[in-house]
């Protein structure tokens with residue numbers, strides 16, 4: 001199933017998200033909160049989700065933003081690594097929402113610094129589990145929900161420039177590997193969900209394929225892109241700041257400073273909304289030129 005090009009949308013509305021709900025995982029964090037508010041300001045309702053509860057003052061701000069823009073903010077507590085149960089919970093959540101889920105910003109992520117030779121295996125696994133498996137499980141649950149509602153959608157999987165280059169001055173092998181994996185997960189999911197009938201008919205039987213003869217159903221396309229931020233000033237980078245690393249990072253990009261969470265509002269809105277209607281399977285790198293230097 002393909003969708004016609006949205007050529008008649010006025011230019012001023014290319015970033016609008018009216019009449020849809022966007023799922024923001026990691027929605028209690030710095031980036032999730034900031035882009036979530038931007039979505040509320042652009043006409044979309046937001047289902048914030050995180051394993052932690054949002055800070056009371058932050059949630060008050062979010063409610064103020066939604067009231068001022070006649071949009072709605074919801075909160076759902078969920079550990080991304082357990083999101084396989086999520087489609088079931090959706091039966092309850094769906095009734096609260098005004099509009100179908102048509103977007104995802106997958107922000108939930110963790111990092112951890114250790115030299116590779118000493119990296120505890122359980123911590124390495126946890127980082128990959130949250131950043132890669134958690135992102136996949138959330139994306140899949142949201143895709144299934146979009147398929148059930150028979151709607152088009154757009155997903156933004158938050159990766160990092162650390163998926164393109166190793167971080168200078170800080171040893172974070174599992175984080176970097178997990179973010180590189182997000183780039184490839186993006187391409188793979190974009191290929192599957194953009195136009196499902198593109199796939200060769202039939203499937204080879206195997207453990208992952210218990211029903212190889214089942215026909216694939218056609219669904220409206222879901223676009224999937226990743227967003228790769230450079231260094232952002234958030235609580236995650238606080239410790240590095242105290243060690244003087246921020247000064248080094250500032251010198252490593254072409255703009256001579258690190259970024260603020262607000263600078264990812266427009267890139268996220270662009271990827272979610274019709275402005276990027278012909279963009280899928282791509283990575284949008286927003287890093288002050290760090291990787292180009």
Ligand SMILES: NC(=O)c1ccc[n+]([C@@H]2O[C@H](COP(=O)([O-])OP(=O)(O)OC[C@H]3O[C@@H](n4cnc5c(N)ncnc54)[C@H](O)[C@@H]3O)[C@@H](O)[C@H]2O)c1
Pocket residue numbers: 025026027028029030031032049050051052078079080081106107108109110130134158159160161228229230231232233234235236237
């Ligand atoms: N801060 C940076 O410099 C930077 C740079 C590039 C990319 N990123 C990426 O941006 C995203 C957001 O980062 P941030 O700076 O806002 O960090 P943050 O710590 O403020 O937010 C991350 C959120 O993810 C949540 N989370 C962690 N594990 C979870 C799980 N298992 N299930 C559900 N929620 C979980 C946390 O509770 C937190 O609220 C992350 O994916 C991060 O890797 C950050």
